[in-house]
Amino acid sequence: MLLFSIALMYACSKHENEVTPEEKKITFSVPSNFPAPVYNFEDNKLTNAGFALGKKLFYDARLSADKSVSCGSCHQQFAAFTQLDHKVSHGVNNCQGKRNTPPLFNLAWQKAFFWDGGVKNIETSPLNAITDACEMGTDVPTIITFLKNTAPYPDLFKKAFGSTEINSQLILKSIAQFTAVLVSGNSKYDKVIRKEAGTSFTTLELAGYSLFKEKCTSCHAEPFFTDFSYRSNGLDLIGNDGGRSHITGMASDFGKFRVPTLRNIEYTSPYMHDGRFYSLDEVLEHYSSGVKASANLDPQLKNGIPLSDAEKEQIKAFLKTLTDNEFIKNTLYAES
């Protein structure tokens, strides 16, 4: 008993010694099968303190109008930073947004954000969610006042940017230090492509990959599994969301949305801009037999993409190789 409690005490003290382990340097790393990023931290030097502040802001629900919603509420790590089981984003005062939450990763390679591509810079992207009445429902001056009066934020700003000054620019730059660092490039697919030792596709996955390259890559281009274009994929326009046309004002863009990435697709259901499909089966069935004609339908989908049951299984098997569990479970990105 005595020995046991000594052991316990020892364990305790040992644990306390471990409270300040050497801090791991936060880095932004470009997978070798990715091109050069669009956002390269040139005007926003990445630091551990900046990343830590951005992460804290990302997960702080007190920033929203009724203190119930943080960025992390709709961007959940276990769902590759989208919102599991929600067709559309669920904001303050139980308000339902109009579109499905996009996942957050590999944003440093994106030139435009949101389903309609309306926002052109990763740094200014959070403003949309902060001010939308159905998302966080607040405004930046309110957030600045809150942060100035709430410990430890002034100290965290000082550590990150050298001054206790808190303004919209520093808030947005710190959040970008968190969101731009979210890189997902360690799926089985990536490892096979990089010819890492001991990795190979199964026969089913390989068949799916061949089929995918034949039928899907003209829009879902590697390595991001999107070509970042805006297209109409033959959904009937329930709710009449004009998508890209809201941004360009052009009738020819009505009903077009950004081609979504398929990385981590296993964890990002439901699917489509309005979250209408809950399973990959429904999605594949849509392309196989459900594409509806409309003025702006992508010409490549005029006849749909007919798939046999066996082909659907092959494609699904391949799509699951795009799951990056190291990313999903990386504790650096988790709320702390």
Place this chain on the structure above:
Amino acid sequence: MKLSKYLLALVCPVILLSSCKKNTNEVTPDAKSTFSIEFENQVNGSPLILSTATYKNAKGEDFKINVFKYYVSNIKLSKADGTTYLIPESYFLIDASKAESTNITLKDVPVGDYTKIEYTIGVDYARNFAGAQTGALDPINGMFWTWNSGYIFVKLEGTSPQSPATGNTLTFHIGGVTDPNNTIRTFATEINAANPLRVRTDGKPNMHFIVNAAALFTGKTAISFSTLYFTMGGANSTIVANNYANGLFRLDHIHN
């Protein structure tokens, strides 16, 4: 010790001399100074009084103005010899409700006689899509569209009995930088060569511009509030921008 005293005695007059020399030579090419611009907001010759005064547009329709804000950026000065100077990081938000914003100061301007001034009404293309900005371009100023990146270049809000909108409101948020609805406009005006903008180390001139808010509604297209009372970018914003491109600003005089 003695030597250093002699040295000091020798050096002192040299310093004095050189400083004297600098004073006499006023127009050193790299000397810099300051000038200011005052924007006097008016409506068709009457002072702009927010919320209470009633004005008439070119169609004779009554209206009031509650909000009037606009960006002036990328100020460029030219000399008679054709050389130009673009004032770096010159972004200013003029807000009729904030008196201090209507008088802007331009620092570190090379001294000289300038005979032309031009500037962007709004914000250049690149900054519309740039990362998080501060100062005049800070999104907290209420001039940044969060859902469709870009700045509101000119914002006029008010009321008119002719407006069919709820509360008879007028909402003119002019912005957008992509064709066919690019609303970036450049204003340029020659300065009388007899009284150019004289930037001097011992003089800080002031340029006085009259800004006519009613210019949004006339010029190329006379706007009736019964049909155009709301725009946030797009084709109608282009109509308004084409109106104010030439008529919004007028150089009234310069105090040298």
